[in-house]
Amino acid sequence: MEMGENWQVNAPWAQLVVSTKVPDKLFKSALEMTDKIYEDVNRDSAGNLLAGQIKNEYFITEEKLIKAGLMKYFIEMSSKYWQTVLNNGNLWQYCDTKFEHGPHGFNYVARIVSAWTVHQFENEYNPIHGHTSCKISAVMSLKFPEKINPPVKEHLAGLDGALIFSGMGNADEWCTVPVMKCGASNTGWLHLFPSSLQHLVYPFGGKGERRSLSFNADIISQKQMDSIALHEKLKQENEKKEI
Numbered sequence: 001m002e003m004g005e006n007w008q009v010n011a012p013w014a015q016l017v018v019s020t021k022v023p024d025k026l027f028k029s030a031l032e033m034t035d036k037i038y039e040d041v042n043r044d045s046a047g048n049l050l051a052g053q054i055k056n057e058y059f060i061t062e063e064k065l066i067k068a069g070l071m072k073y074f075i076e077m078s079s080k081y082w083q084t085v086l087n088n089g090n091l092w093q094y095c096d097t098k099f100e101h102g103p104h105g106f107n108y109v110a111r112i113v114s115a116w117t118v119h120q121f122e123n124e125y126n127p128i129h130g131h132t133s134c135k136i137s138a139v140m141s142l143k144f145p146e147k148i149n150p151p152v153k154e155h156l157a158g159l160d161g162a163l164i165f166s167g168m169g170n171a172d173e174w175c176t177v178p179v180m181k182c183g184a185s186n187t188g189w190l191h192l193f194p195s196s197l198q199h200l201v202y203p204f205g206g207k208g209e210r211r212s213l214s215f216n217a218d219i220i221s222q223k224q225m226d227s228i229a230l231h232e233k234l235k236q237e238n239e240k241k242e243i
Contacts, residue, residue, distance in 0.1 A: 009084060010180055017165055017180060017193045018081050022140060026073055027188050030213055031142055033060070033068040034117045046116040052126040052201070056119035060213070065115060078110035078136050078217040081192040109225045110136070115215035117142075120161075121208075126201035128166060134216035137195040139163060144184040145208025158183060161204035163212075165197060 010017040022030070037043050037058050044059040065071040113134050120126075131137045144161065151157050162183040182191060193199070195216060204210065220228075 007080070007084075015194050015197050016081075016085055017191060017197070018084060019182075019186075019189050019191050020077065022188055022190050023073075026069055027142075029068045030070060030140060033064055033070070034119075034142060034211060034213060037064070037117055038119055050116070050118075051129040052118065052120075052124070054118060054120050054124045054126065056121075058117050060115040060117060060215075062112070065112065071112060074112050074115075074138070074215055074217070075110045077138070077190060077192060078112070078219070079108075081136055082108065082110065082219050107222050108219050109222055111218045111220060111225065111228075113216050113218050115213070118212045118214065120201065120210040120212075122205055123203050125203035128198050128200040130198050131195040131216055133218075134195045135219045136192060136217040137197075138190055138192045138215050138217070140190045140213040141182065141187045142213055143209050143211035144187050145204060145206060145210060147206060148208070149205035159202050161202060161210050163191070163199065163201050165193065165199045
């Protein structure tokens with residue numbers, strides 16, 4: 001996929017945050033999938049492994065992502081994001097020596113390592129945090145409350161329920177955008193960013209649900225990907241023999 005329209009690169013603190021509008025068909029599919037997960041009594045809670053003070057957080061299986069048509073899209077967007085990163089100066093040369101298994105120039109593949117859905121309600125919040133065991137993280141905004149309570153202080157309007165990416169702060173006089181805010185107007189958008197980039201979600205007051213779908217992706221060499229595929233194939237063959 002070539003870079004062009006519908007690919008907004010935001011880099012107020014050097015770390016690249018890329019935002020892209022999700023195709024309507026996939027957005028609808030994501031809503032339907034997360035509706036079913038939320039209603040499933042056997043859903044797999046992710047709360048114990050996540051930072052949020054949020055009750056309803058659930059893992060999304062690889063099978064569900066594939067069935068919804070989201071796996072291919074997430075892999076494509078992660079690969080495109082990494083291409084954007086590598087084209088930022090000579091970063092690919094640094095990565096080539098930094099990471100043992102890749103990306104080794106532009107010979108890389110993206111791999112989704114985990115995905116989950118977050119159903120946030122009144123007074124719940126996600127404290128500032130980063131992600132580990134991956135190189136790329138992403139958040140898709142699926143729902144935002146139609147009406148939330150007004151803020152106590154007018155000058156803080158627009159923060160409640162918003163996803164905030166926190167950068168270097170006012171590190172120097174040229175840092176004009178220390179934070180990036182994603183609120184109600186970002187429903188239907190996917191944001192990709194370095195897994196180590198600190199981010200948080202403010203609580204909100206009032207009825208309604210703020211819903212998002214998150215995933216982590218790794219970037220590895222094609223050689224390592226082939227090795228993983230071979231390992232999985234042998235594992236499945238051994239399981240069949242045991243049956």
